[in-house]
Amino acid sequence: MQSNRSMPSWAAALIGLVSGTVAVGFSLLVAGLVNPSAFPVVAVGNSAVDLTPAPLKEWAIRTFGENDKVVLIGGILVVMALLAALLGVAAARDVRYGLAGLAAFGLLGVAAVLTRPGAGVTDLLPTVLGVGAGMLALHRLLRRARVSADDLHHTLRESPPEPRPEPSPALRTVPEATAPLSATEGPLPTGDRPGTPAPQATGASAPPVAGASVPPVMRAGNDLRAFDRRGLLTGVLGGVAVAGAAGAAGRLFSGRAEVTAARSDIALPKPAKPLAPLPAGADLRIKGLSPFVTPNTDFYRVDTALVVPQVDPRDWTLTIHGLVDRPVELTFADLMKRAVTEADVTLCCVSNEIGGPYIGNARWLGVSLAGVLRDAGVQSGADMLLSTSADGWTAGTPADVVMDGRDALLAFAMNGEALPVDHGFPVRQVVPGLYGYVSATKWVTEIKVTRFDRDEGYWTPRGWSARGPIKTQSRIDLPEPGTSVPAGRTTVAGVAWAQHKGVDAVEVRIDEGPWRQARLAEAPTADTWRQWVLDDWDATPGSHTIEVRATDATGYTQTADRAPITPDGATGRHTVRVEVT
Template sequence: MTGERATERPRRSAAALCGLLAAAAAMGVAELAAGVLGRASSSPLPAVGAGFIDLTPVWLKDFAIRRFGDDDKTVLLLGLGAGITVAAVAIGLLGRRRLAWGLIGLAGFGAVGVVAALTRPVAEPLDTLPSAVGALAGMAALVLLARSRRPAHARPHEPAAAAEDAESAPGDRGGADRRRVLLTGAGVAGLAAAGGVGGHLLLRRGDVSSVRADLRLPGPADLARPVPAGAQVRVPGMTPFRTPGRDFYRVDTALILPQVDPREWTLRVHGMVARPVEMSFDDLLRLPLVERDITLSCVSNQVGGDLAGNARWLGVPLAPLLRKAGIRGGADQILSRSHDGMTLSTPLETVLDGRDALLAVGMNGEPLPIAHGFPARLVVPGLYGYVSATKWVVDLKVTRFATDQAYWTERGYAQRAPVKTFSRIDVPKPLAGLKAGRVAVAGTAWAQHRGVDAVEWQVDNGPWRQARLAPVPGQDTWRQWIGEWDAAPGSHTLRCRATDGTGHTQPQDRTPPFPDGATGWHSVVVTIT
């Protein structure tokens, strides 16, 4: 009995390895097919990942963003990879008992990829090919691996497990059988690796990094106001007033960054307009560009969170562009669509009320980073990003909320989402240990399009103290603040609250981000020794 168990374990391990190799072949060939088609999003892993994002409930999305931040997509792909690994092992073990069961498992694997690819907003029939071809390659690999594991004297239709049990004692023929298994496994592994690498190289043909690097944007016809001296509070650990592109928060559903060549980019303005407009990127750059400092923030930002950033944007004012198309009466929404099919809705009145709503092409003195919408995106100050900041934008439809719903509003988020008055403590950090004496308490506050008029801070439920506000170039940027504290030994809780230009003060009660942004006072606990 002990001998049977000893031989059973390596046989199961070999079967599991066969499943893993077959799945790897499926993924590699699918990646190669996606590369030949030049459609990265049709590869099974990103297609299934995007479908998973669409089906994920709001609470889980918020948890992922809160827990993993910009790494949420990496975590999702790693999780899918782990799930595929487990499924591949199961397929291998099933195939050991009945090859047909393993083949059915791989066929189901491919069917999931096909369905996921078809559910993408910009899907075409060709997008089903990578998953379908990959599944067929995986099935062929599993058959080859199963046959290679049968002893040379086994009957053709004998189950693999029975064939293994009937395997003769080691000898010359046993050595030949093992060589056949190793050679077949190496061939399948090589196919998987070659397919994956080849597909990756082919997909790099569409990379627009070099095009972006060579692009020279015109200078602004209307310069931004100079950032006043003192806008940056000079305290170690303080947030920079202007956020570098590499550090700017990124929250979107794109598992693969859209690669949009500006030479092929077009923008269509249509819907409830008298004169539909279609323009190229060159047409866009011929229009007068303006430069503005604007803070963007995400509706998923928690109290005290860092899903906000301030940048200098370069772009075309959006309101004149829409008015040129001739907005018809009754319209109340701009439904914008990105290159990958994502839709966002923006209240029309917020674009036409005089604020600096932009069709942006530049960020901090250079073309938009690819991760932030190259070659063009929307920037509308005073609204959360999910209703104002469409990246890789290619389509603007003037319509009505009653007629069209965007991606996030279909999932229960508010149609109109003005940014809430917000403040946080950046220094000292939570749970910091500090020496008694003079301590700087500093942070950042924002209320885009209303401005921040005051920030107050508090120690241990004591009286509210007025912070000193740093100057800002306008009401659409965040504002830094600082106070000084004679800190005594012990554990202390620091809190802050802001008041905006309308006189509204940030409320104390905390509410979650869904459906229109979090509220509440930010607090940190520090220890003074």
């Protein structure tokens, strides 16, 4: 075991941290060349998502919202940093401890990568090579931070300490009365006896003179190696530079730049039947009220992708197989040659709590999913479409819903521009009337026509309903909960939705008083949400509770009974409390 008692703990921890950073940076580089989803940090994060109990996932979404993935990856990196620092401290005692710890990290990463759908042998390279780079960095940093005894002696020979000036003859003897006792029993050497002249110094052969300038490490004679602060600093800077360059190159090689450029180069085709402009009354244009069309930058995002897949449309294909007469494979160019459909559709996440933000409305451009399936020839008995994302996520969509004539799309554009990468570029599914977890597959690459009794999507075995129709709901946007409003005429407004059924009425009541009919905005289709407003409430000073309910075109009025989002969406009425001053 190599002793390194002279190395401070902070230095050893820094060495471990930098070595871990090199491992992560190098693995990101290799993942960019091989497969971005094989980046071990992402693989471990995906495994953590898969293994997390549903209640904990719901808590994460409620607490962190769309930032839940950032929090998860950040937490993983913090834990890795702490463990890497501890490995550095252990390696300072014996480098084998640090190497063994890095190897354990590697095994965890390999196990996580192998659990991902479609993982191959090459997907192990980012983890294996990254851990190898970390081991090399750890070994070299430890060496740079130590100076061997031989190196120190060589330094002393090159620059020996200057001898002390020759004492005067009067000081060469020590009176017997003041002579110190020897530290050991027995006679003193001749030159140290009281009254005996001291020997003359004879250059290099003389012993070191007391008080001469000797580096501290020479006094710590038990240390085989000593701490070299300058060596540590240069090594750390070099390690950080290598890690940063590797990480930057990895992000470059992951295809982000190419995909961004390809997206900007897409010329969107014209729809076969362009939609009419939105009715003038579709958006009430009230400040603070959700606009009828949700801007792409504000559209909610809830998915399991810790790193957004970067899919080049030139490489994209969609395979349709399973219970079909003719398996189909489409390229992006094939898709763009088909008849194009334009549709206004509101999407909603099953994780949306009562009054929650995970809903948005957009104008989508794509091709009919039912038309593609008819070309493949769906066989009798098939009742489920198992769609798969580029990152392996799956959704089970009821086949009868897609084939019933609604605007179910393979969409490639959103609000007049190519799909944002975060929202599924180059192609995603859009199915009106179904929660996203059973329909809205982003980065879709495969559709297996199958049966619910044979296959299931990602969320079904985790406790969620297999079919997921969207429930009739409403939300109060104005006034915001917990705010203070001035007394007098006050506007109450919000949105209501019942996709593919349509909203027929919205009612509002104050302090559990009588229900009052709200004014509805125009709705171009039953597949979108609908704005509503009550603008004649005379608010009096004090605390007030505002409640809303919607009735859809089937005559169903949303219930007051509260139910959680699991297993098929929340129920209840949105209520806000405001102070009137």
